[in-house]
Amino acid sequence: MSAWLAKRGGWLWAYAVAYLVFLYAPIFLLPLFAFNDSTVIAFPLQGFTTEWFKGLTGVPALTGSVKTSLIIAVTSSVLATLLGLCAARAGVRYRFPGKGPILGLIMVPLVLPEIIVGVSLLVVIVSILGAPLSSWTVILGHTLICTPFAVAILNASYQSLDTSLEEAAIDLGETPASTFRLVTLPLIMPGIVASLLISFTISLDEFIIAFFLTGAEPTLPVYIWSQLRFPQKLPIIMALGTILVAASVVLLTLAEIMRRRGLRRAGAKDTGGFL
């Protein structure tokens, strides 16, 4: 055993494997029990069924929460990407007083505990502004936490974009607006798509902020949490989780492919991915 390990690169390799198993094994249990023909989440497995996936379609509250989540995720990812675009352009292209602190503050939600963000937004919205909770308040919170990710991705896009490309377009007779449309936008498009996808994914599976700020229509994670009280619903949640994991993996892979394509197109060197 130890000789085999030594050949394979030593104990460091074993450590890496153990680490990855610890990290991902629970996620692999999701599809396992999603297809298991038993309401009890336990080994040994009882047999194969697609019953739980079929069960997903018959619940109006579930489809409602999926719809709410999709609306919130799309809206907040678009808002976060628009804001990120402005911040990244300002940060990379211009110099202005207070630039360091301002850009730093934009990134703070990245490390702020979400429960703090959720509670403080709740206090501001309900107690101070007196506004009702709705999908819009969730969108507000999600835009706040997605924007730093959008800024980080779009910063990289702008940094690998040679300034003289924009100057060349202006030199050739284009206005700043048409330069953005004809040169800047196509070249940072992969970054924009990556930012949209990552923001979408973050918003879709965010729980704490949505839990605090959601109105009459819960988002998908909030709905899942509310269903955990009923043990017989657990396999259905497993099936739902499987779909979510698969969708997340696909979206993040797309985002990474877009980011790399963007670097290649701008002729820049890959300096380590965002993911």
Place this chain on the structure above:
Amino acid sequence: MKPLISLSGLTKSFGDVEVLKGIEAEIGEGEFFSLLGPSGCGKTTLLRIIAGFETPTSGALLLGGQNMAGVPANKRPTNMVFQSYAVFPHLSVAQNVGFGLRRSGLSQTEKGKKIEEALGMVGLAGYGGRAAHALSGGQRQRVALARALILEPKVLLLDEPLSALDKKLREQMQSELRRLQRQVGITFILVTHDQEEALIMSDRIAVMFDGQIAQLAAPQELYRRPVSRRVGDFIGVMNFLPADGRLEEGRDIVLDIAGLGRTVVEQDQCPAGFVNGSGAVGVRPESLQILFEGEQARGEVAKGEVAEVIYYGDMTYYEIALPGAPERLTVSMKNRAGRPVLERGVAARLEWDASSLIYFPA
């Protein structure tokens, strides 16, 4: 020369840093004009002011008699070839070259014809369909040139366009740019830090140091009569030797040059600073001759020793140590048939001529 661009009292500051300190110059129609200087001298900033990418802090820029203050870059009759070429990587070669024609109102066929013409002019005929990001550095350079020239600007601005190319390609592009400039007859303004490049290509050169033009002259004038030690040192190779002048018999000046010895020059050949004063004299490597065995001296002779030999094939550069000279002198000799290449350590006789001296009074 009919002036096309006139720069008067141009200054530019970035914060506390004064990058340009009062630029005065006139650039003629159809002229190949170079801005030459070390990095940080302000030459690129000056070019970007002419292009409209920077606004001067004070002073005026006239182009074709029209004041350019407040005229944005996209409305100026100038086009630029960028140091990085700035070829749009997401477009094809033809789309790059035709980029500026978008607002021209020409029909698609007319545009296509112009693009093909421009590509032919830079030697890229038939490359229109290629993707720009797949081009080599030299090809990208040509695309950038075609893209700028297709709009028939009054002035073509070139920001160190050849610095990223290898030596062979650079030399080829130098003569090609010169040919192209004669062909289209447009004013070219070239920014470069390479003095050789500036000498080869330009009609006139403005040598810039520290945000000021130190000398503005034609290449030969610049090489033969640099106005200061700094210019002489920057353009080509020059040996500098301390020298004292003394007026004798009221008309001739006796010069005592460290290492080379004494010579007598007429007073009007020599700047006033050397009349009972001191300074430095400069002498180019090709103005000094090594006397080989059996050769007769026709001018003044100094004796020294060969300290270093650098063999270039067509030329040999010697460094000669002269007693009394503070530094070794660089001497260039053509390698003619039958002429030996001297070895390090042997004695050498150095012939020189007072008429080739360049005077820099203290």
